[in-house]
Amino acid sequence: MDTELKFPHHQWWPSPAKLNLFLHILGRYENGYHQLQTLFQMLDTGDRLHFSINNSGKVLLATAIPGVAHKDNLIVRAAKLLQQQGQWCSHGVTIHLDKQLPMGGGIGGGSSNAATTLVALNDLWQCGLDENELATLGLQLGADVPIFIRGQTAFAGGVGEEISPVSLPTRWYLVVNPGIHISTADVFREPNLPRNTLPMEWKDYSFADSHNDCQQIVCDRYPEVAKLLQWLVHYAPSRMTGTGACVFATFSDEKLARQVQSFVPAPWKSFLAKGVNQSPLKQKLYEVNATSDTN
Numbered sequence: 001m002d003t004e005l006k007f008p009h010h011q012w013w014p015s016p017a018k019l020n021l022f023l024h025i026l027g028r029y030e031n032g033y034h035q036l037q038t039l040f041q042m043l044d045t046g047d048r049l050h051f052s053i054n055n056s057g058k059v060l061l062a063t064a065i066p067g068v069a070h071k072d073n074l075i076v077r078a079a080k081l082l083q084q085q086g087q088w089c090s091h092g093v094t095i096h097l098d099k100q101l102p103m104g105g106g107i108g109g110g111s112s113n114a115a116t117t118l119v120a121l122n123d124l125w126q127c128g129l130d131e132n133e134l135a136t137l138g139l140q141l142g143a144d145v146p147i148f149i150r151g152q153t154a155f156a157g158g159v160g161e162e163i164s165p166v167s168l169p170t171r172w173y174l175v176v177n178p179g180i181h182i183s184t185a186d187v188f189r190e191p192n193l194p195r196n197t198l199p200m201e202w203k204d205y206s207f208a209d210s211h212n213d214c215q216q217i218v219c220d221r222y223p224e225v226a227k228l229l230q231w232l233v234h235y236a237p238s239r240m241t242g243t244g245a246c247v248f249a250t251f252s253d254e255k256l257a258r259q260v261q262s263f264v265p266a267p268w269k270s271f272l273a274k275g276v277n278q279s280p281l282k283q284k285l286y287e288v289n290a291t292s293d294t295n
């Protein structure tokens with residue numbers, strides 16, 4: 001059964017970045033995926049996606065990403081996956097992507113784009129899936145997709161999908177990109193990756209007593225990341241996010257963060273972001289629901 005599509009038919013939705021404030025590898029599952037503990041920090045900045053829904057039954061991404069085939073793009077895969085869940089095969093969409101996040105940076109670009117597509121189209125196509133159903137669907141596309149669907153800063157376990165929201169004090173993050181693309185799969189394939197960090201309880205967390213188990217291997221393989229970390233740690237507590245290549249420094253003072261950003265030497269690129277407990281995607285969803293409730 002086809003439902004009539006509601007207005008508005010055109011909308012911009014945010015696709016925010018995340019940081020892994022720490023990343024501990026506890027072991028490995030039989031399917032090869034790693035058992036992790038991590039602290040996902042949602043950021044207030046990221047990409048944007050524009051959705052124009054129609055009745056063509058076709059999913060079209062109008063903004064190509066160089067080197068990524070249309071059918072492999074996580075945005076297209078997410079839209080088609082949702083389309084297949086119900087009797088929505090006549091629902092179509094044209095999507096534009098305003099890409100701001102570096103790819104292969106460990107800040108979740110592709111996963112966040114997939115999550116935004118699922119959340120936005122669930123609303124625009126009126127599919128009616130709840131957050132748990134969307135997170136389960138998202139996990140098929142990548143381990144990081146569920147956290148972006150939840151849209152909460154969270155302590156996480158499993159492959160990253162067992163999520164406990166936490167509230168962190170406001171911090172500013174200077175995220176620096178050394179201009180290298182690192183494949184997550186390559187890092188997790190490394191024979192010498194440490195895989196035996198002991199489980200931690202959230203009440204025992206501190207930045208100083210946690211670490212990123214991928215950082216040393218990445219620094220060994222990519223000296224530019226090591227050089228960047230050595231430079232950044234001079235100004236503030238710093239660490240690599242995810243499997244790299246981006247690293248971040250933590251500030252409680254925005255002005256100081258901006259000052260350090262002005263020192264970042266070329267060719268490194270950087271952006272400054274505020275840590276938020278609730279992601280811009282989640283906020284957008286609340287806004288959209290509030291508007292439709294009053295109509």
Ligand SMILES: C[C@](O)(CO)[C@H](O)COP(=O)(O)OP(=O)(O)OC[C@H]1O[C@@H](n2ccc(N)nc2=O)[C@H](O)[C@@H]1O
Binds near residue numbers: 034035036141158184
């Ligand atoms: C490193 C993190 O970014 C931390 O947030 C994520 O765990 C990675 O999430 P992601 O990019 O969505 O990862 P996926 O696209 O699901 O997996 C990419 C590759 O990383 C490896 N992988 C990923 C997550 C995980 N917990 N264990 C793994 O071993 C798998 O070999 C997989 O082939």
Ligand SMILES: Nc1ncnc2c1ncn2[C@@H]1O[C@H](COP(=O)(O)OP(=O)(O)OP(=O)(O)O)[C@@H](O)[C@H]1O
Binds near residue numbers: 067
């Ligand atoms: N919409 C998309 N945006 C970015 N990358 C995409 C997208 N669709 C598919 N990809 C593929 O995913 C790869 C990883 O990109 P992504 O930006 O998600 O890495 P990442 O920041 O390291 O992710 P994570 O932190 O989740 O590991 C890219 O190299 C690209 O081949």
